[in-house]
Amino acid sequence: MREKINKVTIEDIARVLNITAATVSRALNDHPGIAENTRRIVKETAARLHYQPNRIASSLRLGRTNILGVIIPSAEINFFGSVIHGIEKIANQNRYSVLIYQSNELYEHEKLGVQAFLQAQVDGVLASVSKETINADHFIEIKKRGVPLVLFDRAIDSLGVPSVVIDDYAGAFAATKHLIDQGCRHIAHIGGQQHVSIFNQRLKGYIDALNMHGIAVNEDLIVYGRVSVDSGRECMQQLLSLKQTPDAVFAVEDFTALGAMQTIKDADRKIPDDIAIIGFANEQFGEFLTPGLSSVNQQTVTMGEEAASLLFSELQTADRYQSNPKKIVLEARLVCRASSIKQK
């Protein structure tokens, strides 16, 4: 069907103007050897005949599409939406378009996303790895083809590609220290899947902050969830069933924190007076809650900008993947709201 509609060819234009097809082609591609006047007439005729250049053939010739592909675990997490804004900003400055693929945290889908982007002949790929991914062959495939790849937030160091991450350890340390500063001494942690490096780093930051402030780590106060509202609820119920319930919770991310908040409220405990709480990621909804949810800002837009900038420098590099890849670590910043600030 597509073929039937796009039936006007370079040969048709050549016939109408009584010139060679080669001249038409050169005129359409702004070849310097073609007179301005000829160029104009060819383009006018092409437009009049509704000529559609064969873009596949064009991209084959030019070797680039001016498209970047971005793979994210989920478009519904504001964190990634915000990173994409940063990527788009730099891409637009470089006259590139950004296409997005969401893996929905599934390894099989992530592989399909890589395939789709290679198929679409994107000039570079930026990706944040799904929680399910334990095999990186599909990313190695991108490298093998010499297409620039940059990872952000959830990176795989062993891949040897440039990445932008935030300092999850320091962010978790600061969040935990903040709760200690508020007078809390029985601080629980609701963690995420520990094979995901960023979640493991947050656990370490929590443990080290306790240790550095002379508070013994109580293993009963560490529970592991699945990074969702429902899971946050379940983990909080578990914590509330302890003999010695916590006076504060550091949740691995905001959706978990939200579920925990709902359970604390349902149990008629006051936030922050009975139990203070802080999340991570500073999702949009946090400031809309009552009380507002304290969290850790991950400099999302900056992360996107830095990742895209790394990609554009890769695009200009001949010896891609030969040298030590650049790794940018952004600072994580505390955002204190009512959920963790105790009246003194």
Next chain:
Amino acid sequence: MREKINKVTIEDIARVLNITAATVSRALNDHPGIAENTRRIVKETAARLHYQPNRIASSLRLGRTNILGVIIPSAEINFFGSVIHGIEKIANQNRYSVLIYQSNELYEHEKLGVQAFLQAQVDGVLASVSKETINADHFIEIKKRGVPLVLFDRAIDSLGVPSVVIDDYAGAFAATKHLIDQGCRHIAHIGGQQHVSIFNQRLKGYIDALNMHGIAVNEDLIVYGRVSVDSGRECMQQLLSLKQTPDAVFAVEDFTALGAMQTIKDADRKIPDDIAIIGFANEQFGEFLTPGLSSVNQQTVTMGEEAASLLFSELQTADRYQSNPKKIVLEARLVCRASSIKQK
């Protein structure tokens, strides 16, 4: 760089196996005329030599990429995220991948998105039109190329392409009637940009519901915003400055409703007792608010499924764009939460 890495050709494989290049090509493409054994050996050899098929050439030959392009105004609005889940469900069943482009509500970006998808040779495009778009030439370009196009939520009827929308008028009517049923008689409406058809339909539903229930429309109670939290705040301040303040607000969408809620709380008015409020779109954050925000569910996943199904039937149709395009209108469903239910 890319060319240097992908240097293994079909001819190389043929030489290694001492068979013809044509046989190698057929074996790699699962041609039925090739023996299973030959196919296996060719594929193993190709893998061993790190042969990378020239995918551009493949898509040129096969005429399809198994990729759908989806243009949305913003990936940060859960509404669209949810529609995409519906699209992905049907796409996956048909072994298609879904790439997303966000226009950020900008006409110029929407045009670039269309270009990127045509460049990437997607087999079909699904789009929800940006609020800024008043010229549809870029969508006409998709039609001209014979690429299937389906619009969802924000459609342009004059384009003559299939679409899936919800009944915004009936949803707004039901939301307003619900407030009347709760005993409210001074019901305000915070509207959106009126050149956007769905926002205009919601205004009409509001007006007709008042008229049908014998309540005079008071123009002071209708204010127009820009569909954002900040704009919701400003509009609500305007409504609170009236001599006769409203006892209920029907906001054109949830972000506007959220801003209005914040202003009502700041003014120490009780929700819903002093002022009941209902939004539209049933965004994720609505149920997290205190009180929970009533809204109108737009059957987002169903919308995505229906839109993708329309697209796949278009893909199988020879006389695309010849007959009357199909338009599916989904029912909008009230979701009543604490923000609008008065204790009786």
